[in-house]
Amino acid sequence: xxxxxxxxxxxxxxxxxxxxxxxxxxxxxxxxxxxxxxxxxxxxxxxxxxxxxxxxxxxxxxxxxxxxxxxxxxxxxxxxxxxxxxxxxxxxxxxxxxxxxxxxxxxxxxxxxxxxxxxxxxxxxxxxxxxxxxxxxxxxxxxxxxxxxxxxxxxxxxxxxxxxxx
Amino acid sequence: xxxxxxxxxxxxxxxxxxxxxxxxxxxxxxxxxxxxxxxxxxxxxxxxxxxxxxxxxxxxxxxxxxxxxxxxxxxxxxxxxxxxxxxxxxxxxxxxxxxxxxxxxxxxxxxxxxxxxxxxxxxxxxxxxxxxxxxxxxxxxxxxxxxxxxxxxxxxxxxxxxxxxxxxxxxxxxxxxxxxxxxxxxxxxxxxxxxxxxxxxxxxxxxxxxxxxxxxxxxxxxxxxxxxxxxxxxxxxxxxxxxxxxxxxxxxxxxxxxxxxxxxxxxxxxxxxxxxxxxxxxxxxxxxxxxxxxxxxxxxxxxxxxxxxxxxxxxxxxxxxxxxxxxxxxxxxxxxxxxxxxxxxxxxxxxxxxxxxxxxxxxxxxxxxxxxxxxxxxxxxxxxxxxxxxxxxxxxxxxxxxxxxxxxxxxxxxxxxxxxxxxxxxxxxxxxxxxxxxxxxxxxxxxxxxxxxxxxxxxxxxxxxxxxxxxxxxxxxxxxxxxxxxxxxxxxxxxxxxxxxxxxxxxxxxx
Numbered sequence: 001x002x003x004x005x006x007x008x009x010x011x012x013x014x015x016x017x018x019x020x021x022x023x024x025x026x027x028x029x030x031x032x033x034x035x036x037x038x039x040x041x042x043x044x045x046x047x048x049x050x051x052x053x054x055x056x057x058x059x060x061x062x063x064x065x066x067x068x069x070x071x072x073x074x075x076x077x078x079x080x081x082x083x084x085x086x087x088x089x090x091x092x093x094x095x096x097x098x099x100x101x102x103x104x105x106x107x108x109x110x111x112x113x114x115x116x117x118x119x120x121x122x123x124x125x126x127x128x129x130x131x132x133x134x135x136x137x138x139x140x141x142x143x144x145x146x147x148x149x150x151x152x153x154x155x156x157x158x159x160x161x162x163x164x165x166x
Numbered sequence: 167x168x169x170x171x172x173x174x175x176x177x178x179x180x181x182x183x184x185x186x187x188x189x190x191x192x193x194x195x196x197x198x199x200x201x202x203x204x205x206x207x208x209x210x211x212x213x214x215x216x217x218x219x220x221x222x223x224x225x226x227x228x229x230x231x232x233x234x235x236x237x238x239x240x241x242x243x244x245x246x247x248x249x250x251x252x253x254x255x256x257x258x259x260x261x262x263x264x265x266x267x268x269x270x271x272x273x274x275x276x277x278x279x280x281x282x283x284x285x286x287x288x289x290x291x292x293x294x295x296x297x298x299x300x301x302x303x304x305x306x307x308x309x310x311x312x313x314x315x316x317x318x319x320x321x322x323x324x325x326x327x328x329x330x331x332x333x334x335x336x337x338x339x340x341x342x343x344x345x346x347x348x349x350x351x352x353x354x355x356x357x358x359x360x361x362x363x364x365x366x367x368x369x370x371x372x373x374x375x376x377x378x379x380x381x382x383x384x385x386x387x388x389x390x391x392x393x394x395x396x397x398x399x400x401x402x403x404x405x406x407x408x409x410x411x412x413x414x415x416x417x418x419x420x421x422x423x424x425x426x427x428x429x430x431x432x433x434x435x436x437x438x439x440x441x442x443x444x445x446x447x448x449x450x451x452x453x454x455x456x457x458x459x460x461x462x463x464x465x466x467x468x469x470x471x472x473x474x475x476x477x478x479x480x481x482x483x484x485x486x487x488x489x490x491x492x493x494x495x496x497x498x499x500x501x502x503x504x505x506x507x508x509x510x511x512x513x514x515x516x517x518x519x520x521x522x523x524x525x526x527x528x529x530x531x532x533x534x535x536x537x538x539x540x541x542x543x544x545x546x547x548x549x550x551x552x553x554x555x556x557x558x559x560x561x562x563x564x565x566x567x568x569x570x571x572x573x574x575x576x577x578x579x580x581x582x583x584x585x586x587x588x589x590x591x592x593x594x595x596x597x598x599x600x601x602x603x604x605x606x607x608x609x610x611x612x613x614x615x616x617x618x619x620x621x622x623x624x625x626x627x628x629x630x631x632x633x634x635x636x637x638x639x640x641x642x643x644x645x646x647x648x649x650x651x652x653x654x655x656x657x658x659x660x661x662x663x664x665x666x667x668x669x670x671x672x673x674x675x676x677x
Contacts, residue, residue, distance in 0.1 A: 012623070
């Protein structure tokens with residue numbers, strides 16, 4: 001089985017076969033085992049032991065991986081699933097940037113944009129207060145503000161639509 | 167000594183106070199909101215009383231309810247911890263008027279240090295250095311230049327009505343003054359409708375250094391040395407240490423004397439902290455006094471060998487301090503605040519259930535926490551979950567020890583600040599001690615969303631593929647390869663902890 005693993009912005013080919021593992025063309029011995037009674041897994045690569053905690057995040061194959069003091073967003077898919085997911089990502093990208101949603105329940109403090117504004121990735125759109133702290137919610141991608149649904153002073157639930165982008 | 171004490175707080179500090187009570191032989195009474203009914207502080211206390219629903223305004227901030235509970239259960243004293251009601255003058259007064267003992271400074275001392283302006287006036291009268299500044303607006307650039315000559319450049323122009331950096335200008339030489347004053351004024355007028363601008367000495371690249379004091383009710387007040395808390399994000403401390411790389415024994419004595427003078431001027435009793443800005447030339451300036459136990463008190467405990475929370479209770483019960491000379495710090499201590507914030511995602515609060523918690527241990531490691539596996543982390547309270555504290559002979563060893571302890575710490579279920587702290591411990595600026603209160607904000611992106619090394623990325627890719635393959639076979643798909651179950655059959659992991667497919671086969675064989 002060949003997996004195409006997305007780690008952050010990088011793609012790595014990992015082939016699992018009867019003789020072990022081939023990573024980006026290099027053969028290594030590797031093995032994963034559960035630690036009973038905990039979510040920890042021992043991943044052995046060569047003689048090196050790694051303590052790994054993997055948490056499923058969204059769709060199949062997507063995990064947050066904690067390993068060797070680093071946190072990774074990973075997506076491990078076989079070639080066919082990778083192709084399908086790339087195609088659907090391309091079609092949703094064609095539909096335009098994703099809307100800004102509330103990542104947690106809280107209070108809308110400020111809205112920094114209005115319809116018609118051009119935004120750039122990383123630009124702060126809305127300020128929310130939760131746990132007594134103000135948090136700036138940023139645009140994930142460039143776009144134009146179509147509609148602002150966030151109203152300062154109102155409480156919103158997690159997942160509430162705040163700003164629509166085009 | 168008291169026989170029973172009520173703890174008017176929650177989380178790690180409530181547990182910290184309960185532990186002190188247990189060691190002193192004092193019965194402890196916890197109070198809790200509906201969100202905390204099964205919390206560790208409730209279970210570890212001798213008695214526990216519900217005080218209201220989850221929002222703190224209806225529970226932990228209900229001073230009158232808490233005093234009623236204390237009287238009903240026969241507690242003689244109330245320890246407020248930090249946050250919540252700990253620095254409310256009215257509450258300290260109400261506790262005293264109810265015939266109970268307040269484990270903290272007198273209400274009058276809280277009032278004297280309560281507002282920054284009142285504290286500044288008191289500090290000046292006690293001969294404590296403050297950041298020099300003019301109180302009223304400037305008339306023109308000539309006057310501004312005269313004042314600047316007195317303080318020495320650089321100076322800071324600040325809008326009198328201001329805040330948030332509006333109407334603020336750093337001026338480094340006479341020649342820049344007129345233009346800077348004009349633009350500060352016009353910005354102040356536009357932002358606040360008031361163009362009054364005053365001058366303050368600009369402290370370049372300062373450190374946050376604070377002095378812990380302990381005063382008994384018999385007139386003894388001593389300094390327990392400094393803590394450095396320069397690693398801050400949005401004025402929130404993230405990492406603290408004791409001692410400070412920037413403080414010599416001579417400076418420690420001077421700062422300690424000044425802190426004791428400020429405490430005495432306020433009629434201070436119990437544990438308190440004077441916060442200072444320390445500039446690159448060793449000049450220090452009083453900011454404010456915190457009239458409570460602080461989050462970062464453990465680093466002082468580790469380098470002095472004193473139990474500060476126990477001493478708070480002893481002092482409140484009338485005990486006299488057995489020492490009158492300042493203590494010399496022994497070794498080095500560092501504290502990291504483990505918060506439910508997601509550094510990879512702009513430090514947004516993370517909520518959920520803690521599914522798994524593995525705590526670091528071994529030499530020199532201390533965990534002051536209020537969480538355990540199964541704890542629900544919500545949005546009602548402060549995101550600080552716990553403090554990881556280490557102690558070692560030198561700063562270098564303490565950093566290595568903290569790094570090791572952070573690697574051992576495993577929290578599954580929510581995002582935390584763990585990886586952020588690992589990156590700070592690895593940073594050359596932190597390791598050399600070359601930091602200021604602006605340091606973290608200047609390096610935040612590189613620390614919060616760092617680029618992992620190549621070999622770690624490749625290892626993560628291998629782990630992800632193996633885990634995806636195991637999940638795939640666990641779902642019932644036929645594993646097409648041997649790699650995911652390629653453990654040598656002699657390995658105990660293969661028999662007990664091997665993949666689900668293999669385990670199912672073994673179980674079949676045992677039927």
